[in-house]
Amino acid sequence: xxxxxxxxxxxxxxxxxSLLRDGFDIDILAFPDHAADLTGYGAKEIxxxxxxxxxxxxxxxxxxxxxKDYDYIFIGATVLGREAATMLSALTGxxxxxxxxxxxxxxxxxxxxxxxxxxxxVLEEESDAKIFTVSxxxxxxxxxxxxxxxxxxxxQKTSKITVGEKIEKPSTSVDITKASVxxxxxxxxxxxxxxxxxxxxxxxxxxxxxxxxxxxxxxHWLEVERQVGLSGKTVSPKIYMAIGISGQIQHVAGMRxxxxxxxxxxxxxxxxxxxCDYGIVGDLYSVVPLLINAIxxxxxS
Amino acid sequence: MPxxxxxxxxQIADEVRIDPxxxxxxxxxxxxxxxxxxxxxxxxxxxxxxxxxxxITALMFxxxxxxxxxxxxxxxxxxxxxIITGYKENSPDFSAAVLAEKIKSLQYDxxxxxxASADSYxxxxxxxxxxxxxxxxxxxxxxVDISGKKIDILREADxxxxxxxxxxPAVISVTQETNQPRLPLLANIIASARKPLKVEATAVQxxxxxxxxxxxxxxxxxxxxxxxxxxxxxxxxxxxxxxxVAV
Numbered sequence: 001x002x003x004x005x006x007x008x009x010x011x012x013x014x015x016x017x018s019l020l021r022d023g024f025d026i027d028i029l030a031f032p033d034h035a036a037d038l039t040g041y042g043a044k045e046i047x048x049x050x051x052x053x054x055x056x057x058x059x060x061x062x063x064x065x066x067x068k069d070y071d072y073i074f075i076g077a078t079v080l081g082r083e084a085a086t087m088l089s090a091l092t093g094x095x096x097x098x099x100x101x102x103x104x105x106x107x108x109x110x111x112x113x114x115x116x117x118x119x120x121x122v123l124e125e126e127s128d129a130k131i132f133t134v135s136x137x138x139x140x141x142x143x144x145x146x147x148x149x150x151x152x153x154x155x156q157k158t159s160k161i162t163v164g165e166k167i168e169k170p171s172t173s174v175d176i177t178k179a180s181v182x183x184x185x186x187x188x189x190x191x192x193x194x195x196x197x198x199x200x201x202x203x204x205x206x207x208x209x210x211x212x213x214x215x216x217x218x219x220h221w222l223e224v225e226r227q228v229g230l231s232g233k234t235v236s237p238k239i240y241m242a243i244g245i246s247g248q249i250q251h252v253a254g255m256r257x258x259x260x261x262x263x264x265x266x267x268x269x270x271x272x273x274x275x276c277d278y279g280i281v282g283d284l285y286s287v288v289p290l291l292i293n294a295i296x297x298x299x300x301s
Numbered sequence: 302m303p304x305x306x307x308x309x310x311x312q313i314a315d316e317v318r319i320d321p322x323x324x325x326x327x328x329x330x331x332x333x334x335x336x337x338x339x340x341x342x343x344x345x346x347x348x349x350x351x352x353x354x355x356x357i358t359a360l361m362f363x364x365x366x367x368x369x370x371x372x373x374x375x376x377x378x379x380x381x382x383x384i385i386t387g388y389k390e391n392s393p394d395f396s397a398a399v400l401a402e403k404i405k406s407l408q409y410d411x412x413x414x415x416x417a418s419a420d421s422y423x424x425x426x427x428x429x430x431x432x433x434x435x436x437x438x439x440x441x442x443x444x445v446d447i448s449g450k451k452i453d454i455l456r457e458a459d460x461x462x463x464x465x466x467x468x469x470p471a472v473i474s475v476t477q478e479t480n481q482p483r484l485p486l487l488a489n490i491i492a493s494a495r496k497p498l499k500v501e502a503t504a505v506q507x508x509x510x511x512x513x514x515x516x517x518x519x520x521x522x523x524x525x526x527x528x529x530x531x532x533x534x535x536x537x538x539x540x541x542x543x544x545x546v547a548v
Contacts, residue, residue, distance in 0.1 A: 127511030
């Protein structure tokens with residue numbers, strides 16, 4: 001079974017290749033800057049585009065032209081990827097499944113899983129789908145010994161929209177998906193100044209600071225790159241500390257694969273206590289300083 | 302200049318309960334609410350109308366003919382409502398076909414929809430509408446500027462913000478950052494009852510493209526050791542941290 005993979009994000013292509021190379025003969029379609037980096041991830045061929053294309057419609061037209069050579073098309077679930085995949089489905093008439101977390105082909109049917117009801121359930125489906133968007137962070141990208149053939153493909157850009165200036169977000173270039181310890185805060189923190197104490201804990205644990213959607217997207221107390229959850233990043237650290245996070249399902253969906261989850265919350269009934277390994281019921285402003293002291297002491301012993 | 306705006310509104314179950322005996326969602330007789338980004342879509346439509354004038358048609362595809370969600374859209378500022386019945390869950394291609402069929406019969410300059418819905422999160426509707434209507438998609442817009450027939454947006458695309466533009470008619474999809482949806486005033490809620498509302502069943506044929514094998518809540522296998530004694534908790538958790546991290 002031949003599959004073509006595409007993402008506008010390099011790390012996403014690496015992840016998808018690592019996930020899919022055992023089940024499919026994969027080729028990767030890549031933006032010009034990404035092609036060289038992708039050769040060691042198990043693809044037969046890297047098709048480096050002559051120019052990058054951030055317009056979903058022309059990108060979909062281009063992929064549609066190549067799709068007859070492939071049984072399946074996998075596209076990383078980014079903003080551009082979701083739109084391009086959907087347009088590809090509309091253009092080719094092939095069935096599409098969104099945001100898949102698992103796939104198995106059996107008897108010509110695709111058996112896929114994805115989160116549903118805002119992450120509350122997992123929907124397992126069987127379909128004739130040929131096009132998929134793939135959720136991010138499903139596996140750790142890994143290289144293979146074999147290298148790939150690299151070719152150049154010429155893409156035409158005829159779009160109904162005009163793509164102008166691209167502005168890199170003011171980023172701390174933090175990548176919480178790579179952190180082995182994450183100290184994450186939620187609405188329970190109450191005030192922006194409270195973050196300082198949590199930062200001290202994170203530093204002590206050599207961890208990264210993260211937050212729930214209200215903290216990152218609504219209050220902007222932390223950069224949006226630090227948002228964990230369905231609308232943010234999916235993380236799988238060794239330790240995930242949820243401090244003042246109630247544990248809404250949208251948040252849990254982003255940290256479910258963490259090895260050990262520790263929760264601190266003053267509400268005994270908070271759903272996070274169902275999703276943690278260790279929990280303390282108490283005011284975070286009392287618990288966190290005690291914890292910092294205790295860690296410092298054991299550090300010295 | 303005034304614009305004809307169509308805003309697509311979705312309703313979703315207010316809360317999906319999990320039946321502990323089957324681990325499956327309970328979806329009979331749900332309470333519905335307006336989907337999160339549909340609120341941003343209605344808000345953006347109303348803001349454009351307030352600035353330039355025009356008419357807003359709220360379009361819903363759902364299973365029931367009378368819904369408080371449409372009333373809310375009208376109370377927020379939509380001028381008229383169209384409800385199409387015959388909704389099938391988990392079928393974004395069908396939903397888009399039904400919506401596009403109706404939109405084609407209306408006069409429009411701008412179609413606004415949420416980027417993705419909070420329940421199913423396929424994010425397919427805006428891109429499908431764009432293709433079915435044959436008009437440009439300005440997707441994931443966090444800022445919308447209009448001048449004459451031209452639309453400029455700032456698009457949020459993961460770690461990039463991108464300036465994009467297109468001519469009307471066009472589809473715009475919006476996110477939570479686009480605006481802050483208003484709460485309808487009581488007077489507007491009352492007045493919305495007099496706004497025109499049409500209900501019709503869809504004539505588009507539904508074609509099943511997938512079969513659901515299971516839909517269950519994820520089982521958590523966490524230890525769930527909870528300390529209500531703070532000092533004891535700090536002591537034990539410090540041990541765990543010490544084991545896992547070199548501190």
